[in-house]
Amino acid sequence: MILPPHRPWLASVAAAVILSLTPPVPAQMPDPPGQAGPGAVPRNEAYLFAHMRHGDYWRLYYSVSRDGLHWTLLNGGRRVFDDYRGHPDICRGHDGRYYLVGNRGDRHPDINFWVSDDLIAWRNHGNFRPDLSCVPDYPRAIPTIGAPKLFHDTSRGCYLLTWHTTHDLGTTSLPEPYWAGQRTLYTTSTNLKTFSHPPRKLFPWNLATIDTIVRRDRGRYYAVFKDERYPTLDWTTGKTIRISSAPGLLGPYSQPGPPVSPGFREAPTLIPAPNGKAWYLYYEQYPGVAYGLSIAATLDGPWFQAAGGTGHRDWDKYHVPTGARHGSMIVITRQHYDALIAAFGGHTPP
Numbered sequence: 001m002i003l004p005p006h007r008p009w010l011a012s013v014a015a016a017v018i019l020s021l022t023p024p025v026p027a028q029m030p031d032p033p034g035q036a037g038p039g040a041v042p043r044n045e046a047y048l049f050a051h052m053r054h055g056d057y058w059r060l061y062y063s064v065s066r067d068g069l070h071w072t073l074l075n076g077g078r079r080v081f082d083d084y085r086g087h088p089d090i091c092r093g094h095d096g097r098y099y100l101v102g103n104r105g106d107r108h109p110d111i112n113f114w115v116s117d118d119l120i121a122w123r124n125h126g127n128f129r130p131d132l133s134c135v136p137d138y139p140r141a142i143p144t145i146g147a148p149k150l151f152h153d154t155s156r157g158c159y160l161l162t163w164h165t166t167h168d169l170g171t172t173s174l175p176e177p178y179w180a181g182q183r184t185l186y187t188t189s190t191n192l193k194t195f196s197h198p199p200r201k202l203f204p205w206n207l208a209t210i211d212t213i214v215r216r217d218r219g220r221y222y223a224v225f226k227d228e229r230y231p232t233l234d235w236t237t238g239k240t241i242r243i244s245s246a247p248g249l250l251g252p253y254s255q256p257g258p259p260v261s262p263g264f265r266e267a268p269t270l271i272p273a274p275n276g277k278a279w280y281l282y283y284e285q286y287p288g289v290a291y292g293l294s295i296a297a298t299l300d301g302p303w304f305q306a307a308g309g310t311g312h313r314d315w316d317k318y319h320v321p322t323g324a325r326h327g328s329m330i331v332i333t334r335q336h337y338d339a340l341i342a343a344f345g346g347h348t349p350p
Helices: 009-021 334-344
Strands: 046-053 056-065 072-074 089-092 098-102 111-116 123-128 146-153 158-165 183-189 209-217 220-227 240-246 265-272 279-285 290-296 324-332
Touching (some): 046 089, 046 334, 072 334, 089 324, 183 209, 220 265, 240 265, 279 324, 324 334
Parallel strands (some): 265 324
Antiparallel strands (some): 046 056, 046 324, 056 072, 089 098, 098 111, 111 123, 146 158, 158 183, 220 240, 279 290
């Protein structure tokens, strides 16, 4: 459009008309990285999420996914194993079977194990009662066992069993002293029948931690945990997910990195993306409100948070079944995925 030089105001009018005739382009964030490209075979074929549900704490439910982002609740939203109690955590063991760990409550002294060949039928494997009276450099431990977790280190041929136990802080002005006193303890085992003694603290630094999981990547070990101090101006990282790393399974673990989640998140669980070139770190916004997702190319970060739980299908980049609570996600084969669907059936809530 050529405008007479003595009518420059017509340019702005023309621009407004053009904009009014242009269809709006909806805002949209990019799809998360890590998916296999068209026609490509994913390195990680499918995933299982073993978890609790809001209103039925401590019990075992299953959800599955092909892409690690969109999860389908199984068994019509019913429990998959009535004998289970705990914060579900599963690992594949030394013999190719799957091991599930739990406990009957924080005030119960024993940790319980089940074993399965197919993730469908579970049978009791044994029980373990840590002696909390002799933890080195932890003289005032209170006899509690919180959220035991399992990691099988194939390079060492042993299991790392972690949990959190609080200690008596004495007279303190800290809010929530029970939680501020939590420390991550551990023991090791080659068969989940006999365990190293005594239990020990996993981290060399003095920080309240719970829900600690450990993973190995590129020859280094990463501990992902919740910073359990209450957030204040003096402790701004409280109630967030943080990560520490170490050259060996038992440390020494580095000072914790910055938060990788918003505040008031817990129960982190970690899976590699389908193409193996990204990590998906999920965590619960408690109590049972929603799940969040942070993504990074490596466990050293940097991390960004994906959009989800908004209720808008054209915006959400992942979906976790409503009411899902603490649990663990693991990689499974397509054969395991199909067998779980056949055994339990899918259920997608409205």
